[in-house]
Amino acid sequence: MINVPLSVLDLAPVAAGAPVGEALRHTTELARRTEQLGYHRFWVAEHHNMPSIASSAPAVLIAHLAAATATMRIGSGGVMLPNHAPLVVAEQFGTLEALHPGRIDLGIGRAPGTDQATALALRRTMEGLSAEGFPQELADLIGYFAGDPRLRITATPGRGDMPGVWLLGSSGFSAQLAGMLGLPFSFAHHFSSENTLPALALYRQHFRPSRWLERPYAMVAVNVICAETDERAEWLAGPSALSFLKLRAGRPEPLVSPEEAAAYPYNDLEREFVLSRREGQAMGSPETVRRQLEELSARTKADELMLTTMVYDVGDRVRSFELVAEKVVGGLRRPE
Secondary structure: OOOOOEEEEEOOEOEOOOOHHHHHHHHHHHHHHHHHHOOOEEEEOOOOOOOOEOOOOHHHHHHHHHHHOOOOEEEEEEEEHHHOOHHHHHHHHHHHHHHOOOOEEEEEEOOOOOOHHHHHHHHOOOHHHOOOOHHHHHHHHHHHHHOOHHHOOOOOOOOOOOOEEEEEEOOHHHHHHHHHHOOOEEEOOOOOHHHHHHHHHHHHHHOOOOOOOOOOOEEEEEEEEEOOOHHHHHHHHHHHHHHHHHHHOOOOOOEOOHHHHHOOOOOHHHHHHHHHOOOOOEEEOHHHHHHHHHHHHHHHOOOEEEEEOOOOOHHHHHHHHHHHHHHHOOOOOOOO
């Protein structure tokens, strides 16, 4: 049985030929529906210079989604801290927490979330391209929420309005840091499945109780496409597989339709890459997805699973989350 909370990670996927505003409206629709279904939290991720992803400004989108929902936790999965001044992030998320107390999550990552040229445009200096300063930037960010006198600046909003802070990662560095700081940790199994178990082991090994947590709390993010049949799910997976292939080739594009994806002339190397991407995903009918998620839950001993579904049509995206809630787990109940 899958007896842990289920949550949602959405990238506001942009369909080929459709305006970005439509992608953002679809994300809002998905947030409202998954709240009704009982999913615990809804996160959006920071990405830049990617024509297929519209969630480049998480704080702005989170404000909209929090206003469009009532009880679900809304947050970032994540904000790439080296792209921003910690004070700005503290003020943005302090504002969100003040407006929606007890409902905001601030998931923090240290990767750029983009290519080097775009990272330079965001950070404005070559020195800023390194992640070496991340631990100090994180300490400063938390310090602004806590009113640390060392910083000699009062973040308003920010001080006294601290959201739920998470560390995100796809390797061991953030896992160890999250453990040492006593923060909850979310692992990106959806694109780094080979590192999942080692990173979770490091997190639990290095965990120290803190004012935020008495025991480790690990969430695992996983790609899920659930449809009425295995064949239908595989059909729906075509656009995201092709989009990721083109991204890795340096040619990012919006999501094409399943028909266009199926017609793409893959060479042998490309087909092998696409098949390798399925490692660790949950894809298929409700029975297949149940088996895959149960196995992932048992292997990782995750305290929570976060599902991300990248398909072309919003109806299929919503339906996937409905099938998981209604047929894979037989109804969701958010934790108190």
